Amino acid sequence: MTDDVSFEDARRELEQIVAKLEGGQASLEEAVALWERGEVLYRTCVGKLDAAQGKIEELGKRVQEAQP
Amino acid sequence: MKVEPLLYGDRKVYTVSAFNRGVASWVARLPSIWVEGEVTEFRRQQGWQSVFFTLKDAADGACLSVSMPRGRFDGLRLDLADGMTVHVFGRPELYEARGVFQLRALSIEPLGLGAILAGLERLKRKLAAEGLFALERKRPLPVLPRRVGVLTGNEAAAKRDFVTAVQTRFPAANLLVAQTYVQGHAAPAAIAATLQTLAREPEVDVIVLTRGGGSFEDLLPFSDERVVRAVAECDVPVVSAVGHEQDTPLCDHAADVRASTPTAAARLVVPNERELRERLDTGRTALARGANAALERARSSLTRDRERLDRAPALLVERKRAGLDGLAGRLQALSPQKTLARGYAIVRTDNGIVRSSAEVESGSRVDVELAKGRFGARVETKS
Numbered sequence: 001m002t003d004d005v006s007f008e009d010a011r012r013e014l015e016q017i018v019a020k021l022e023g024g025q026a027s028l029e030e031a032v033a034l035w036e037r038g039e040v041l042y043r044t045c046v047g048k049l050d051a052a053q054g055k056i057e058e059l060g061k062r063v064q065e066a067q068p
Numbered sequence: 069m070k071v072e073p074l075l076y077g078d079r080k081v082y083t084v085s086a087f088n089r090g091v092a093s094w095v096a097r098l099p100s101i102w103v104e105g106e107v108t109e110f111r112r113q114q115g116w117q118s119v120f121f122t123l124k125d126a127a128d129g130a131c132l133s134v135s136m137p138r139g140r141f142d143g144l145r146l147d148l149a150d151g152m153t154v155h156v157f158g159r160p161e162l163y164e165a166r167g168v169f170q171l172r173a174l175s176i177e178p179l180g181l182g183a184i185l186a187g188l189e190r191l192k193r194k195l196a197a198e199g200l201f202a203l204e205r206k207r208p209l210p211v212l213p214r215r216v217g218v219l220t221g222n223e224a225a226a227k228r229d230f231v232t233a234v235q236t237r238f239p240a241a242n243l244l245v246a247q248t249y250v251q252g253h254a255a256p257a258a259i260a261a262t263l264q265t266l267a268r269e270p271e272v273d274v275i276v277l278t279r280g281g282g283s284f285e286d287l288l289p290f291s292d293e294r295v296v297r298a299v300a301e302c303d304v305p306v307v308s309a310v311g312h313e314q315d316t317p318l319c320d321h322a323a324d325v326r327a328s329t330p331t332a333a334a335r336l337v338v339p340n341e342r343e344l345r346e347r348l349d350t351g352r353t354a355l356a357r358g359a360n361a362a363l364e365r366a367r368s369s370l371t372r373d374r375e376r377l378d379r380a381p382a383l384l385v386e387r388k389r390a391g392l393d394g395l396a397g398r399l400q401a402l403s404p405q406k407t408l409a410r411g412y413a414i415v416r417t418d419n420g421i422v423r424s425s426a427e428v429e430s431g432s433r434v435d436v437e438l439a440k441g442r443f444g445a446r447v448e449t450k451s
Contacts, residue, residue, distance in 0.1 A: 007212035011348070018351050021358025024365070031362030038355040045348050048212060049341065051239035056231065059217075059246035059266065 003043075005050045014041040084167070092162035100159045103171060105132065105177070106253070107152045110365045112138070121148070123171070127293055134158065136173035151253015153179045153430060154188075155214065181284070188291055192318055195293070200300040201321040209336060211327060213273035215242040215339050217266035217304070219259065221250035226280040226330045230309070232345055233334030238341045244269055250279045256292035265297075265328070267303045274337050277319060278309040278330045290317035299323050309333035384429075408439035425450045 017038040020026060026034060071090040073080035080088065103133050105123030108131075112119040118135045125131075134156055135145040148154070158171040179187070197202065216234070221226045227245065234241050248262040249255045259277075266275050277299065279290065289295060290310045300307050300322040308323035309330050327333035404414065414423040414437040422428060436445055 008210060011211065014348075014351050014355070018354045018358060021362065022354060023359075025363060026358075026362055028362055028366035031359050034324070035355055035359035037357075038352070042348060042355070046139045046345070049240070049345065049348075052212075052214075052242055052267070054235070054240040054242065056243045056245065059244055059262075059269070 006068070007045060010041045010044045014038055014045065051068060070092060084390060086223050088164040088167050088282045090191060092164050095160050095162045098160045100174065100335070102130065103156050103158065104153065105156070107148060107154055108150050109150055110150055114140070115345070126153070133168060133170040134173050135170055136176065146175060146178065148176065155179065155183070167358060188318065190213065191293055192321070195296055195318065195322070200451060205300070206324045209305050209307065211339055213337060215244050215269070215272040215273065217269065217272040217275035218245045219241055219262050219275060219277050220245065221249055221279050222247050223280055226278045230276065230330035230334050232279055233331040234338050237334060238338040240341065241338045244272055250289060251282070251286050255289035256294045260294045260298035263298045263302055272304060274305050274307065275335055276307045276309060276333045276337070277323065279311065281312045286313050287315055290319045295319050296322045307333050307336055405439065408437070415436050
């Protein structure tokens, strides 16, 4: 469910959840649900960081074809 | 010049030659004027009487054929080449043999620095009026782009600076580098086209336009209307890192963010991986702490409830006892004992408490109750 979430959105939601939990207003059920969601978001973010492979590709050839 | 038509009944018909001659004589009455445009298709050959080129309007591509006698052209000692912007002073004319409208050039002047600056200022005002530079158009850059598109020239320095800076901050960043012409008359169209191509590549979330320092003229393509528009219309956010700190080509205004150097651009488009991971881990720790705190709260409130539950039966007896004591008190307050203690006595017969002398007979027996003890008595007299 979080595959199509962008890194920014995931991180923003994670921060909101942390703030909500730190606010101490949540009931136990809510807290557990928030924590589970937060863990998913954390793993999504780290996963996206890990997914970058440091690839440097060249677009040279196709650009030459795009010349007028 | 009078041009005579042929007559076919009522219809006047002109030969092509007569038509061209007529229009040519009309065009020839137009005044000589200055025209500004970009030189394209410049043609000069030894055997030809004239040199030819096409003047093109950079904004919309409108074209005008220009010719100039070869001797006069050579006399100007111009190093005319395609892509140059020039002012041509000439006379509009129709080349009768082919019916082609053209400008007969009398003089050609390459645009001087002042004229170029004035042109840039005009373009800047025009594009600003269209809202291309408006702040509300600026888009935020992604924190973690899946791929970074890099548009650069084939000179190595800017590209190397950028790539090195990216790899220092975020070694795993994915880059898609497109090299193209960034200088000369072909550059504007090439930059605009490459920008579009890069933006259409999958996963490219941000594009960096970068070019090392150069002369004012070298950087001109980055102020070309086509490039500025391509930057403004680009589907993904664009960071402009062209030239040095003091250079502000017009594409800087259209870009979402301007970076002073390629290294600064790298800092803008990729996160510092170590910092980002630390922040994420801090968030995760806070998350666990928050969840644990909620758990603790629930646990202690549960303990409190349990204690109250434990105390409940004893409390109930306590409460009933207290109620009973209250009743006893009230009961006591109502008892006659205190009255008796003050010296009163209760006199009873078999019929109950005596409240009137009429209830007893002389000689009858009564029972007398005092605060302490009781005794029997006989009624002597009564009144």
